[in-house]
Amino acid sequence: MEKTPKNLLSERVNNLSESATIAMARKSRELKAQGIDVISLSLGEPDFNTPDFIKEAAKEGIDQNYSKYMAVNGYEDLRTAICDKFKRDNDVSYNVNQIVVSTGAKQSIANVALSLINPGDEVIIPAPYWVSYEEIFKMAGAVIVPIETTIENDFKITAEQLKNTINEKTKLMIYSSPCNPSGSVYSKEELRSLADVLVQYSSVVVVSDEIYEHINFTDSYFSMAAFDDMYQQVVTVNGVSKSFAMTGWRLGYIGAPEWIAKACTKIQGQFTSGASSISQRAALAAVSSSPNVILPMKEAFLERRNFMLKELRNIKGIKINEPKGAFYLFPDVSELFGQHFDEKTVNNADDLCLFLLEEAKVALVTGNAFGSPNCIRISYAASMEQLKEAVYRIKSAISQLN
Ligand code: PMP
Ligand code: GLU
Numbered sequence: 001m002e003k004t005p006k007n008l009l010s011e012r013v014n015n016l017s018e019s020a021t022i023a024m025a026r027k028s029r030e031l032k033a034q035g036i037d038v039i040s041l042s043l044g045e046p047d048f049n050t051p052d053f054i055k056e057a058a059k060e061g062i063d064q065n066y067s068k069y070m071a072v073n074g075y076e077d078l079r080t081a082i083c084d085k086f087k088r089d090n091d092v093s094y095n096v097n098q099i100v101v102s103t104g105a106k107q108s109i110a111n112v113a114l115s116l117i118n119p120g121d122e123v124i125i126p127a128p129y130w131v132s133y134e135e136i137f138k139m140a141g142a143v144i145v146p147i148e149t150t151i152e153n154d155f156k157i158t159a160e161q162l163k164n165t166i167n168e169k170t171k172l173m174i175y176s177s178p179c180n181p182s183g184s185v186y187s188k189e190e191l192r193s194l195a196d197v198l199v200q201y202s203s204v205v206v207v208s209d210e211i212y213e214h215i216n217f218t219d220s221y222f223s224m225a226a227f228d229d230m231y232q233q234v235v236t237v238n239g240v241s242k243s244f245a246m247t248g249w250r251l252g253y254i255g256a257p258e259w260i261a262k263a264c265t266k267i268q269g270q271f272t273s274g275a276s277s278i279s280q281r282a283a284l285a286a287v288s289s290s291p292n293v294i295l296p297m298k299e300a301f302l303e304r305r306n307f308m309l310k311e312l313r314n315i316k317g318i319k320i321n322e323p324k325g326a327f328y329l330f331p332d333v334s335e336l337f338g339q340h341f342d343e344k345t346v347n348n349a350d351d352l353c354l355f356l357l358e359e360a361k362v363a364l365v366t367g368n369a370f371g372s373p374n375c376i377r378i379s380y381a382a383s384m385e386q387l388k389e390a391v392y393r394i395k396s397a398i399s400q401l402n
Contacts, residue, residue, distance in 0.1 A: 017369075028363040045379075046297065051293060066281050073264075086236070102272075108237050115260060117140035126149060127371030129371050166201055178212040178324065194224075205235060212327075253283075305329070360397035364376050
């Protein structure tokens, strides 16, 4: 066989898709470097700086020589603070041996996938879902079983749908609430109805990704692990990237039954030896602080959401629900499919994103990457000024379609 790079690479990597969110962000950076004025609403990343008290904690960590290898699952004082956080915010009791600190929630999820999945195991993922769930679990050998939702039911699955999908081959289910990309938040009652199905399959592990927990515009939040009868089945994923504007610090964590936490630590011990010491010192300050410290960021996100909703609802062909959390809008744009611009036809969400990048110079992400081909994702984690300009450009580009 010819020795092309593709032939030399593993099937694992050849079968892996590049993260669509990261790919779009890269494309907009490249265009910007060429001097093209692109507004990137593609990446889910707070545009705020990390709060000063967290930066100070990191500086102290450097001065106090937190520079050696630590326990693979994280410093004990950080894991203690994470246990306190879970009790304070989520009414879930974990001990320090149930916590694993990792290099971002992304690695936390990869640890869980590699710890639990055997080739052929089925993993249920309500769609739309965050791009990386599918690829991480596929890489671990899982068969992905999506459950479709639509804008009409606020992109949330029902107990009935779950009952019709779950079976003896199901190993795991993963979802996020608030959801990336739909912004939907499951209420306690909705989670209870799903739990009633899940408890009947006690070997199925449920991964509850709560990374957008604090960017929640409803007045309540509920964690699946807080149901006593689900506690032994749930891995709770969280991290500091979104809530504390710390995406670059790469720090996430899980709370889990001890046997899963141990397995994740074993995997991590061979892959990374643990998260960066300085990021861990910073995270200790973040998770120990009152959630009120990030209220100004949350208020800014809410103002931007309301602005974007009002403006986008006026654009013909865009159907949009009211996201209750995170910082994304996920409009259904299928009414625009089949419309033309010059010689070109917008056949699907990929085409529409390309059209908006080329004609409006606004970078968004196709819903295809999130398992919902009728939609596109707009991140409103950008300044009001950028959002106003982006909306203006999107409106005028779409008005040229016919
Ligand atoms: N889960 C969801 C739903 C996300 O949107 C992200 C975004 N980065 C992550 C997990 C991973 O976060 P990080 O690795 O930055 O902690
Ligand atoms: N989670 C963010 C997003 O969905 C960051 C990029 C990524 O990690 O995929 O845009």
